[in-house]
Amino acid sequence: MRVSADLAIVAILLIPLVAAALVALLPGYRLTARLNVLATLATLCAALLLFLVPRPEPGEYLMIDDLNIVFIALNTFVGFTTSVFSASYIAHEIATGRLTPVHIRFYHAMYQLLMFAMNLALLANNIGVMWVAVELATLTTVLMVGIYRTHEALEAAWKYFILGSVGIALALFGTILVYMAARPVLGEGVDAMVWTSLIARAAAFDPALLNVAFVFLLLGYGTKVGLAPLHAWLPDAHAEGPTPISAVLSGLLLNVALYAVLRFKLLLAANPGALAPGPLMVTMGLTSVIFAAFMLYRRRDIKRMFAYSSIEHMGIITFAFGIGGPLANFAGLLHMVMHSLTKSAIFFAVGHIAQVKGTQKIADIRGLSVTHPWLGWSLVAGVVAIAGLPPFGIFMSEFLLLSSTFARESWLAIPLVFGLLVAFGALLLRLNGLVFGEPTGSTAPVEASYLPMFAHLALVFAAGIYLPPPLVTWFQHIADLLG
Amino acid sequence: MSALVFDIAHLLAGGLVLVSFLLLYQARLFALLNIFALHAMVLTLSVAWQAYVQDAPHLYVTAVIALTFKAIAIPVALHRIIQRLGIHREIENVVGGGLTMLAGMGLVALSMVVMLRVTASADPLAREDLAFALSVVLLGMLMMVTRRNAVSQVIGFMSLENGLVLAATGAKGMPLVVEFSVAFSILIAFIVIGIFLFRIRERFDTVDIGALDEYRGERR
Numbered sequence: 033m034r035v036s037a038d039l040a041i042v043a044i045l046l047i048p049l050v051a052a053a054l055v056a057l058l059p060g061y062r063l064t065a066r067l068n069v070l071a072t073l074a075t076l077c078a079a080l081l082l083f084l085v086p087r088p089e090p091g092e093y094l095m096i097d098d099l100n101i102v103f104i105a106l107n108t109f110v111g112f113t114t115s116v117f118s119a120s121y122i123a124h125e126i127a128t129g130r131l132t133p134v135h136i137r138f139y140h141a142m143y144q145l146l147m148f149a150m151n152l153a154l155l156a157n158n159i160g161v162m163w164v165a166v167e168l169a170t171l172t173t174v175l176m177v178g179i180y181r182t183h184e185a186l187e188a189a190w191k192y193f194i195l196g197s198v199g200i201a202l203a204l205f206g207t208i209l210v211y212m213a214a215r216p217v218l219g220e221g222v223d224a225m226v227w228t229s230l231i232a233r234a235a236a237f238d239p240a241l242l243n244v245a246f247v248f249l250l251l252g253y254g255t256k257v258g259l260a261p262l263h264a265w266l267p268d269a270h271a272e273g274p275t276p277i278s279a280v281l282s283g284l285l286l287n288v289a290l291y292a293v294l295r296f297k298l299l300l301a302a303n304p305g306a307l308a309p310g311p312l313m314v315t316m317g318l319t320s321v322i323f324a325a326f327m328l329y330r331r332r333d334i335k336r337m338f339a340y341s342s343i344e345h346m347g348i349i350t351f352a353f354g355i356g357g358p359l360a361n362f363a364g365l366l367h368m369v370m371h372s373l374t375k376s377a378i379f380f381a382v383g384h385i386a387q388v389k390g391t392q393k394i395a396d397i398r399g400l401s402v403t404h405p406w407l408g409w410s411l412v413a414g415v416v417a418i419a420g421l422p423p424f425g426i427f428m429s430e431f432l433l434l435s436s437t438f439a440r441e442s443w444l445a446i447p448l449v450f451g452l453l454v455a456f457g458a459l460l461l462r463l464n465g466l467v468f469g470e471p472t473g474s475t476a477p478v479e480a481s482y483l484p485m486f487a488h489l490a491l492v493f494a495a496g497i498y499l500p501p502p503l504v505t506w507f508q509h510i511a512d513l514l515g
Numbered sequence: 516m517s518a519l520v521f522d523i524a525h526l527l528a529g530g531l532v533l534v535s536f537l538l539l540y541q542a543r544l545f546a547l548l549n550i551f552a553l554h555a556m557v558l559t560l561s562v563a564w565q566a567y568v569q570d571a572p573h574l575y576v577t578a579v580i581a582l583t584f585k586a587i588a589i590p591v592a593l594h595r596i597i598q599r600l601g602i603h604r605e606i607e608n609v610v611g612g613g614l615t616m617l618a619g620m621g622l623v624a625l626s627m628v629v630m631l632r633v634t635a636s637a638d639p640l641a642r643e644d645l646a647f648a649l650s651v652v653l654l655g656m657l658m659m660v661t662r663r664n665a666v667s668q669v670i671g672f673m674s675l676e677n678g679l680v681l682a683a684t685g686a687k688g689m690p691l692v693v694e695f696s697v698a699f700s701i702l703i704a705f706i707v708i709g710i711f712l713f714r715i716r717e718r719f720d721t722v723d724i725g726a727l728d729e730y731r732g733e734r735r
Binding site for chain 2 (some may be wrong): 160205211244
């Protein structure tokens with residue numbers, strides 16, 4: 033059985049790499065789009081296999097544990113559904129001539145490389161490997177954001193590039209400091225960079241060095257999470273890149289960066305002398321929630337608006353993990369999964385809407401419920417879910433978070449509720465204009481792939497009604513691990 | 516012998532901070548490139564010295580990468596790009612030179628205070644190296660903030676990255692240092708290719724980032 037687990041890990045990493053090479057070489061965008069879907073499906077299967085087989089011992093570079101397996105499953109699942117959406121999205125881009133077949137080859141290769149980088153970052157048992165993987169993920173997304181080569185896309189890619197590079201540079205400095213802190217205890221060499229040995233011996237590390245390291249890591253990886261005030265790249269990158277990339281950025285890459293922050297938080301928690309990372313994360317989370325909530329009102333671009341909503345939700349998740357404790361951690365985990373599913377579903381809908389209407393301006397899109405009922409009502413469901421209304425899963429996680437915050441630090445709940453309400457108002461206000469009213473723009477039928485969107489929304493809906501007990505026990509177990 | 520070892524490492528790391536200051540007030544792009552090449556040379560010497568002192572042959576690889584890639588290839592490539600784009604004129608700074616230098620001194624003082632205090636238990640060589648490395652990183656960031664020109668922002672980023680390499684080599688026995696420097700080289704190569712391929716000049720008629728701000732997505 034040991035072999036099959038190793039095989040699954042290797043498959044999760046190798047399939048995207050091989051697929052990246054294949055789609056770069058093969059001609060014909062229909063073929064490569066199918067190959068893209070097949071490869072992500074195969075990766076998803078390999079990831080699901082991890083649940084069935086016993087786990088191997090963590091190695092020096094890779095590992096599987098209770099925490100990262102959830103992230104990997106989510107990552108490969110959304111990666112798969114997005115590739116299905118992407119196939120119909122790019123067919124339209126080819127038809128309208130916005131992208132050429134050469135661009136598409138490049139795009140698919142980058143998509144698979146991004147999947148590889150994210151899976152590597154999640155599987156890494158080594159702080160160095162994790163850093164390299166996050167850097168690779170940044171690079172591939174920068175290239176995809178700039179793919180349209182318009183003024184806006186280039187500006188967005190450049191901004192993302194510079195801010196992302198500075199972020200990962202800071203994260204590397206923090207990584208070096210962690211190594212410095214671990215070296216006296218674990219000795220020179222690879223051992224002092226391996227998660228499992230770091231966590232096991234963290235109590236003996238120099239707390240002062242760990243504290244400084246965490247500040248750098250939080251700022252560095254926090255830039256990639258999109259926490260205010262380090263978020264400046266995020267709305268541009270979401271608005272100007274191809275919509276499947278917006279979905280993957282919001283749904284997955286932000287989570288991967290957050291996963292890195294969580295790992296380092298665990299490291300600090302294992303050292304009694306180190307500062308509590310909670311208050312730092314709570315502050316950054318709350319700032320992001322309130323800032324993004326107000327920014328939602330002034331948005332005129334539909335993708336940009338949902339990008340700000342992503343900042344808000346990453347703020348909520350960071351806040352939840354900052355508060356800590358079994359209940360808040362549980363809420364944070366659930367919220368992360370729900371946000372990934374909902375936000376990517378929204379971007380699937382928005383991608384088709386922007387294509388059929390030929391614009392991303394909110395003011396130019398009206399009456400979707402009349403012109404494109406399926407897309408319009410899906411958007412309604414998505415926005416209702418993301419705004420935190422019952423019966424969707426996000427309501428559950430926000431409710432859990434609020435009740436545990438009230439119980440633990442009641443005064444912190446006030447700004448959080450305030451931010452949530454402000455964002456709620458903004459989203460519903462814009463939704464009203466988009467979906468109802470006098471229809472404008474093209475009423476041409478749209479060749480959309482509804483399945484990924486419906487699947488995500490159905491999952492979020494189901495989670496809001498009923499969470500299967502095995503899932504609850506699983507999440508509770510991880511929440512306890514997170515401390 | 517050990518005092519000499521320490522002194523030379525100290526000299527080279529301190530030299531890197533000094534060259535970072537030189538970068539801060541350069542007003543012309545070509546001069547900036549030359550000073551950056553000097554920055555990379557000092558880094559090469561520092562890394563090679565660490566490789567010798569720590570008896571770590573893999574660090575020589577890092578030194579060679581620093582020399583060939585950052586001290587020679589990138590400055591030459593940027594030199595050509597600047598000539599092609601015809602932008603070898605004065606650089607506009609957001610903040611004046613004097614103020615930038617003052618801010619730079621403040622940042623160096625800050626990194627000394629922070630790093631020397633928290634690394635009290637580490638060995639003195641690594642301590643000083645780390646403090647200098649943080650200074651170089653912060654000065655690089657300061658440069659990226661105070662310059663509006665895309666090319667000088669890239670140079671600011673590369674000097675920041677040199678500080679990281681200094682820190683990584685100073686951390687004795689750290690694995691993956693070569694991999695880090697390769698990863699960063701790829702990143703920088705992408706940025707440089709990006710400047711050229713995206714033809715910021717053709718698209719915007721300037722490489723001044725300030726002009727890019729006009730193309731906010733909201734305006735569409």
